[in-house]
């Protein structure tokens with residue numbers, strides 16, 4: 001099965017982390033990603049690391065997308081950051097609102113990702129291919145499922161080229177989301193975000209924070225493995241490969257992997273999907 005893939009990394013905090021991420025990227029480049037993306041800390045807290053990692057990926061002759069969050073930002077800062085990215089040769093952005101740590105007011109001149117998308121288009125025309133975030137299981141702060149879907153459609157219509165979803169384990173949530181978005185006139189690709197399962201506690205923590213639902217049968221199986229990491233990884237590979245297989249069979253436009261800067265699980269899932 002051949003499907004377009006992309007890989008997401010976070011900016012490493014230490015020189016050791018940066019060296020390890022270089023090896024991770026080399027392991028994954030064999031799968032010929034359409035692009036690799038690098039996350040961006042809300043409030044610009046990781047700007048240097050994000051832009052630095054994006055620059056390394058471009059130097060490795062792989063297309064790179066910089067995530068870009070606008071919460072708390074001023075138009076002047078965003079304008080400067082966009083100019084810096086263009087000067088680096090970056091042609092792809094994942095445009096986000098982002099989340100400020102609790103205790104910070106929202107502030108800033110942008111309220112939603114749609115404001116950022118519209119601003120980027122107004123300021124830079126077609127200089128960037130813009131991805132936005134999608135939530136098949138509904139963004140945790142949404143007023144309602146319908147309001148979230150309307151907000152998603154408005155965000156795409158503000159000028160996005162495509163979307164990447166939050167991770168999910170229930171393919172039906174994704175299929176329904178895409179059908180509903182199409183009914184609202186969204187024709188752009190909606191690429192499923194895939195989270196390999198490698199650790200039970202980490203997955204529970206992330207999923208609580210971002211509103212991704214872990215089905216009961218997966219949660220209980222993971223809990224039952226306790227500290228047996230080999231069993232967790234083996235189960236995770238089976239579950240996520242089956243999910244990807246189901247998505248690919250349905251004709252999804254690509255798979256975007258949340259690699260957590262690790263190559264092993266993502267590479268094994270892709271090997272199982274694309275046997276050589």
Ligand code: FAD
Pocket residue numbers: 038039040041042067068069094095096097098099111112113114132133134139140141142143147148149151152155164165166167193
């Ligand atoms: P928005 O699209 O602005 O939506 C945020 C909320 O506001 C939703 O509840 C929506 O329903 C609501 N809303 C939108 N427009 C309106 C409106 N006009 N009126 C009323 N309500 C509205 N976070 C990071 O900090 N850094 C990253 O690099 C990062 N990368 C991500 C990549 C992907 C693929 C995904 C799925 C998420 C990522 N996130 C990242 C997390 C993201 O920043 C959070 O989920 C954040 O809470 C929402 O960002 P958004 O761009 O989806 O916001």
